[in-house]
Amino acid sequence: MKYGEFVRRMPGAGDLHRRRTLLQRIRLDGPLLALLLLLTATGLVVLYSASGQDLETVQRQGRFFLLAYGVMLVVAQIDLQRVARLAPWAYLGGVVLLLAVTFFGTHAKGAQRWLNLGGFQFQPSELMKIAMPMAMAWYLAARDLPPRARHIGVSLLIIAIPTLLIAEQPDLGTAILVASSGAFVLFLAGLSWRYIVAAIVVLLASVWPLWQFGLHDYQRRRVLTLLDPESDKLGAGWNIIQSKTAIGSGGYEGKGWLHGTQSHLDFLPEGHTDFIIAVLAEEWGLRGVLALLLVYTLLLMRGMWIAVRAASGFGRLLAGALVLTFFVYVFVNMGMVSGLLPVVGVPLPLISQGGTALVTLFAGFGLLMAIAAEKRTLMR
Amino acid sequence: MPERLTLKDFSREVRLFGGRLLVAALFVAVGFGILAYRYYDLQVNHYETYRTASDRNRVQLQPIAPRRGLIYDRNGVLLAQNLPTYSLNLVVERVEDLEGTIEALSGLVAISDDDIAKFRRRARERRPFQPVPLRMRLSEVEIAQLAVHRPRLPGVSVDAELVRHYPQGEVFSHAIGYVGRINEQELERLDPVNYSDTHYIGKLGVERFYEDELHGTVGYQNVETNARGRILRVLERGDPIPGNDLVLHLDAHVQQVAYDALAGRRGVVVAIDVKSGGVLALVSTPGFDPNLFVTGISSKDYSALRDSPDMPLYNRALQGQYPPASTIKPIYALAGLHYGIVTPQTRVWDPGFYRLPNDSRNYRDWKRGGHGWVDLKLSMAQSCDVYYYDLAHKLGIDRLHDFAILFGFGHPTNIDNTHERRGIMPSREWKRQTRGVAWYPGETLSAGIGQGYTLATPLQLAVATATIANRGVRHEPRMVKQVGERDLEAPTLERIELSRESHWDVVIDSMREVVHGQQGTARIINRDLPYEIAGKTGTAQVVGYAQGVKYDASKVKERLRDHALFVGFAPLDDPQIAVAVVVENGEHGSSTASPVARQVMDAWLLGPDGQLRQEGMLVQQRDASGEAPAVTQRTVTMEQSG
Incomplete structure (x- = not known):
């Protein structure tokens, strides 16, 4: 074999010689980026309407998007090995910050979620959304899979500590997201179905005691309101009734962009944040909703593709968990706004207005990009 | 890191992972299926219900009370009038010179910088031809001042809720009587439509005897309101017919x-x-x-x-x-x-x-x-x-x-x-x-x-x-x-x-x-x-x-x-x-x-x-x-x- 032939056959060597595109050079995945751009652009268009045609709001959100894309770009450059090494420290740091929140956090809307860092509001639970799958993937990737009982025990501990701290703030929505992102890693790592069925049984069995002792009043009320929104029309039921009215009155075709009455006449609360899907559904109709679901599906498929093709076990588990967590975001938000699920504070990813959550989200996509890039540079 | 093990289980792990991801993909498909069906159910199956609810939210038929007729003596001296709690409003589209008008108005009634700042903020957020208040709760002296100068100030209006007032007070009390808040018994016998926006009714004297003449006929407007009941748009309007003025024989x-x-x-x-x-x-x-x-x-x-x-x-x-x-x-x-x-x-x-x-x-x-x-x-x-x-x-x-x-x-x-x-x-x-x-x-x-x-x-x-x-x-x-x-x-x-x-x-x-x-x-x-x-x-x-x-x-x-x-x-x-x-x-x-x-x-x-x-x-x-x-x-x- 000639030297040149040998080099060409070296794993990953093709990249050295093939003319690399700009996207490849900055380690970004083209299809994923295109879908993200499509979704964020859609978000701005919907936000323009939901904010009552307030360009200022749209511009501020645009700046958040730019910041988020920047974060994604930076994260994408990090070597995945380094990410894996960072994972336990990110996790530990997150837990410490959550403890700090519990003792020194700022109160807002009846919950203690923020840390005030010199005028900068920081939500450690957001960091945990990334740190949890990273830590779990780091831990399990190093084990012989499927995980054994001992490793499952440690994994559950890793999941439980931050979840309980976040649920205690209280922020049930984020707690569920953080817990599920960890659980997904466990699931993808090949957790035995016996354990899964057992876990489901235990979960169902704990519904009653959880209801009685584990939930705050406002959480209980949210669930009750979900079951019968009419019971409290002007109070807790208002949001659900009005968002369902907004969605339903959109019909198949929608009322037209900027022509949604529910949102523009202020009947729809939080129309530009958590309930933005109701604005989209009202103005763009079922067509718009299905189109959005299609784009989300494509995004998830691309994410899963990246996971399947990931070079390392760590990358695989992390990518899979991030993708599935993203799905949970979408499902919980669209489910709660349409009255399927109780109202928990989960924004619609890439569409809802908001800063911190967006940065976390794009950090996750940056990790996905890094995992995708890993494939091409480090073949093992 | 046990390099050996990782290498050994590489393909098995990939297969395991692939299987799990497939299950997850199914999970995702079912989830999105549920969402799609939920939105289909709301937007297609229950479209009529929610469309109606949305319209009911939005559109309201509001009655507009007619202005009660005034009462004059035989020489045109006002004996019963409708005194509003006045506010001074500007319709910006009708004002020729906004700054000049505000300045002129400041000379007539007390207008603070705060009033002007509020006015400017409101003026930015209004709809075309919507009156924007510049001053609330005008005193009677100020109303008179404005009444005198209003003809040369286009776009300036003074609006309010009307309350009956008897400028001559006690002297005419037994001749004219008075109006008062509609009470429950009266509510039962009154025409619910014509009095739907009326709060006062003649209780005594001429005010009562000529109630039908003085009251007038109710108007209505179909308005689009927001969740706080604020009128955003009048879709349709039927003007009320004001009550007839009375001229008394009284001097x-x-x-x-x-x-x-x-x-x-x-x-x-x-x-x-x-x-x-x-x-x-x-x-x-x-x-x-x-x-x-x-x-x-x-x-x-x-x-x-x-x-x-x-x-x-x-x-x-x-x-x-x-x-x-x-x-x-x-x-x-x-x-x-x-x-x-x-x-x-x-x-x-x-x-x-x-x-x-x-x-x-x-x-x-x-x-x-x-x-x-x-x-x-x-x-x-x-x-x-x-x-x-x-x-x-x-x-x-x-x-x-x-x-x-x-x-x-x-x-x-x-x-x-x-x-x-x-x-x-x-x-x-x-x-x-x-x-x-x-x-x-x-x-x-x-x-x-x-x-x-x-x-x-x-x-x-x-x-x-x-x-x-x-x-x-x-x-x-x-x-x-x-x-x-x-x-x-x-x-x-x-x-x-x-x-x-x-x-x-x-x-x-x-x-x-x-x-x-x-x-x-x-x-x-x-x-x-x-x-x-x-x-x-x-x-x-x-x-x-x-x-x-x-x-x-x-x-x-x-x-x-x-x-x-x-x-x-x-x-x-x-x-x-x-x-x-x-x-x-x-x-x-x-x-x-x-x-x-x-x-x-x-x-x-x-x-x-x-x-x-x-x-x-x-x-x-x-x-x-x-x-x-x-x-x-x-x-x-x-x-x-x-």
């Missing part, structure tokens, strides 16, 4: 004079335009401030009014029933002449008392020792009781009754006002029906001098006096002269035809003697009188006294003293105004009631120079028959008061 100046003349006393003045039956003045004192009742009177204020011994809430002109006493004598003199019982020359001997045949009881004359020989003229001038005892005895109670009711006694006058009472003009029939007892001859004598069972409201006295002045033509009394653009004509009853037309002149001439005669009981008011008055005094007993007990005013408690009455009309040759005055516990009609009547007549008949207002009167009569009341008459009023 604010005469009313004020009458009110002042009664100041401090409990009393009544009713003045009627002889030619039309229009009520020129209707005063009952003490009055009350009708404005207290509009937005709801405090229980403290109300109990003060209700419990006052002077009974300010009691409308003496319409509800007060007094014995007419001697003021009824002209009617009975006419009856005597009509039935041929007396002639002008008939003379009666008055020894100071009267006795019925076969009766030892003495019916006393008010004058001890009597008036001696008395003919009709003197009987009127001196108010001789014995003459009328005799006359009544000869006429009999039924003829007294039948004749008196022709002048309006014993029946409602049908005035366009509320709570009018009918008085009593007794007869055998009346007594049998109400008391179940036979009539006694002695009671005829009491009736003959307007005492006993006889009761009349001051309004009835004024109507009867006007009928005499009109020589038998009786108009129903009317408060309101004009509704909107429409003139109201008081119904005229069938003329009273006497056996001889000259009977009128005889009695009127004798009533002239009351004021102008040497011995007239009301001669004190004829000093410097530029016209002639025909009148009659009266003194009504509040309590009856036993035979032989002399009434001594100084020994009787003030509240038990006699009521002083006076009726009269003027000028004699061409009667314009008929007046009835009652001063409660005023003792003598001659001394307390007649001067009040004189002042009222002067106010109506005399110009500012103290001379008869012949010219002015002609002008006014023409105006009254003409169409437009407004500007010229207001000018007249201003000259009068100025």
Whole structure:
């Protein structure tokens, strides 16, 4: 074999010689980026309407998007090995910050979620959304899979500590997201179905005691309101009734962009944040909703593709968990706004207005990009 | 890191992971399937339900209350208006020079920098042609300032909620009445549509009698509102039809004079335009401030009014029933002449008392020792009781009754006002029906001098006096002269035809003697009188006294003293105004009631120079028959008061 032939056959060597595109050079995945751009652009268009045609709001959100894309770009450059090494420290740091929140956090809307860092509001639970799958993937990737009982025990501990701290703030929505992102890693790592069925049984069995002792009043009320929104029309039921009215009155075709009455006449609360899907559904109709679901599906498929093709076990588990967590975001938000699920504070990813959550989200996509890039540079 | 193991399990791990990801993908597919179905269910299956709910959210049909009609006196003086809590608004599209306008407005009313800042913020967030408030809660002075300058400030408007206000307050309280908040009983009988946005309703007086005219017709608007009920867009609008304005026969100046003349006393003045039956003045004192009742009177204020011994809430002109006493004598003199019982020359001997045949009881004359020989003229001038005892005895109670009711006694006058009472003009029939007892001859004598069972409201006295002045033509009394653009004509009853037309002149001439005669009981008011008055005094007993007990005013408690009455009309040759005055516990009609009547007549008949207002009167009569009341008459009023 000639030297040149040998080099060409070296794993990953093709990249050295093939003319690399700009996207490849900055380690970004083209299809994923295109879908993200499509979704964020859609978000701005919907936000323009939901904010009552307030360009200022749209511009501020645009700046958040730019910041988020920047974060994604930076994260994408990090070597995945380094990410894996960072994972336990990110996790530990997150837990410490959550403890700090519990003792020194700022109160807002009846919950203690923020840390005030010199005028900068920081939500450690957001960091945990990334740190949890990273830590779990780091831990399990190093084990012989499927995980054994001992490793499952440690994994559950890793999941439980931050979840309980976040649920205690209280922020049930984020707690569920953080817990599920960890659980997904466990699931993808090949957790035995016996354990899964057992876990489901235990979960169902704990519904009653959880209801009685584990939930705050406002959480209980949210669930009750979900079951019968009419019971409290002007109070807790208002949001659900009005968002369902907004969605339903959109019909198949929608009322037209900027022509949604529910949102523009202020009947729809939080129309530009958590309930933005109701604005989209009202103005763009079922067509718009299905189109959005299609784009989300494509995004998830691309994410899963990246996971399947990931070079390392760590990358695989992390990518899979991030993708599935993203799905949970979408499902919980669209489910709660349409009255399927109780109202928990989960924004619609890439569409809802908001800063911190967006940065976390794009950090996750940056990790996905890094995992995708890993494939091409480090073949093992 | 166990490199060996990782390498060993690489392919197995990938397969395991692939399988799990496949399960996850299925999971995702099911999740999105549920979401898609949920949105399909809401947006397609239940589309109609939510579409309707959304429209109901958004669109509201709102009633718009009509503006209540205003009430003016005959000269255009405003007696009842709708006072808003005003705010000063700008419609920016209509303002030519915004900065200049704001500056100009700042010169007229107090506008703080804060106001201007708020205005600018609101002006940015409004819809086209939406008025933007610059100043709220304007004072009355500021409203007036703006009203004067508004014509040269386009786009500037003053808007508000309207609340009834009576600028003249107490003086007109019993004449006009008042409006108040609609209560529950009223709500039940009111038209729910027409009153859907109305909060006030006429409770008393003209305000109540003409409620249907004053109220107007409700309008509506179909509006798009936001969740806070703020109107964002009017989709459709039907303007309300404002209530009709009322022009009263009342003359604010005469009313004020009458009110002042009664100041401090409990009393009544009713003045009627002889030619039309229009009520020129209707005063009952003490009055009350009708404005207290509009937005709801405090229980403290109300109990003060209700419990006052002077009974300010009691409308003496319409509800007060007094014995007419001697003021009824002209009617009975006419009856005597009509039935041929007396002639002008008939003379009666008055020894100071009267006795019925076969009766030892003495019916006393008010004058001890009597008036001696008395003919009709003197009987009127001196108010001789014995003459009328005799006359009544000869006429009999039924003829007294039948004749008196022709002048309006014993029946409602049908005035366009509320709570009018009918008085009593007794007869055998009346007594049998109400008391179940036979009539006694002695009671005829009491009736003959307007005492006993006889009761009349001051309004009835004024109507009867006007009928005499009109020589038998009786108009129903009317408060309101004009509704909107429409003139109201008081119904005229069938003329009273006497056996001889000259009977009128005889009695009127004798009533002239009351004021102008040497011995007239009301001669004190004829000093410097530029016209002639025909009148009659009266003194009504509040309590009856036993035979032989002399009434001594100084020994009787003030509240038990006699009521002083006076009726009269003027000028004699061409009667314009008929007046009835009652001063409660005023003792003598001659001394307390007649001067009040004189002042009222002067106010109506005399110009500012103290001379008869012949010219002015002609002008006014023409105006009254003409169409437009407004500007010229207001000018007249201003000259009068100025």
